[in-house]
Amino acid sequence: MKKDRSITTTTQLCAVIGNPVAHSLSPAIHNAAFNELGLDFVYVAFRVEALGKALDGMRSLQNFRGMSVTIPHKIEAMKFVDEIAEVDRAIGSINTIINENGKLVGLGTDGPGALKSLVDAGVKLAGKNILMLGAGGAARAIAFTLAQKAHPGKIVLLDVNETLLNGLVSDLKTGTETMIASGALNATVLQQAMPEADVIINCTPIGMHPHEGVSLVPVELYRAGQVVFDVVYTPLETKLLADARSRGLVTVSGVEMFINQAVMQFERFTGAEAPVEVMRRVVMEKLNS
Structure with a gap:
């Protein structure tokens, strides 16, 4: 670890914006990485309500x-940037903004971060049936990325919110060539969907602190050979993952997606290769403290 850096008139500012942001791990992760590489950058957290004004300030x-963008600004932020990649426009949200000399470029790293987590775990996705629980922001980012880059056989989406679900299904059918199916997220539909699922991805907050000990999937529904990925990373091993592991299945923690998306943001901010192990260590220390 390098010595602490001095803040100068040339120091580049990065920040996470959201409401709330008090518990964000992003400042600790990014500052540790800047420090490790001796980069003239600093990263802070801003609670933001007036998003348009905040992005005007960034531009000037x-x-x-x-900028890292978190809840509740990921969708609205798209209105205030100058350029967005087509895949992120289809997803309908962004979590990263880069200031290129006054031009604000928006992009998303959640979907690519999730895909990398699965690939790094040795999960084969081409031609596989993917069952996704939830159709919110995380599900949109992951579903579009998998549909466009991983060539799955089919994606099945389940959610309790019919409007949200139908919107995502429609957008995926319009924006990708992947076979898409959907249904209500309830015990009956889940029982019907589980036998043919090769990869199960929880994109809901079920199982997240402070509501540990809850899983959407009854343990008896798992079958040999399935992979279970939970975007939740507090706790590090949710009941969903613990149950799957007890059945001998491959499991992927949401902390991998969180680290990957932060690494991708860091590299876009700085143009430097991220010190991944330093960032991972900081995340684990914070989550285990």
Whole structure:
């Protein structure tokens, strides 16, 4: 670890914006990485309500290089940036903004971060049936990324919110060539969907602190050979993952997606290769403390 850096007139500013942001791990992760590489960057957290004004400020501040965008601003932020990649426009949300000399470029790293987590775990996705629980923001990012880049056989989406579910299904059918199916997220439909699922991805907050000990999937529904991925990372091993592991299944924790998306943001902010193990260590220390 390098010595602490000095803040100067050339220091580049990065920040996470959201409401709330008090418990964000992002400042600790990014500052540790800046420090490790000796980069003239600093990362802070801002609670933001007036999003448009915040992004006007970013545009006008020459040293304001990058921004991580979290709840509740991921969708609205799209209205205030100058350029968005087509895949992120289809997803309908962004979590990263880069200030390129006053031009704000928006993009998403959640979907690519999730895909990398699965690939790194040795999960084969081509031609596989993917069952996704939830159709909110995380599900949109992951579903579009998998549909466009992983070539699955089919994606099945389940959610209790019919409007949200139908919107995502429609967008996926319009924006991708992957076979898409959907249904209500209830015990009956889940029991019907589980036998043919090769990969199960929980994109709901079920199982997240402070509601540990809850899983959407009864343990008896698992079958040999399935992979279970939970985007929740507090706790590090949710009941969903613990149950799947007890059945000998491959499991992927949401902390992998969180680290991957932060690494991708860091590299867009700085143009440098991220010190991944430093970032991972900081995340684990914070989550285990």
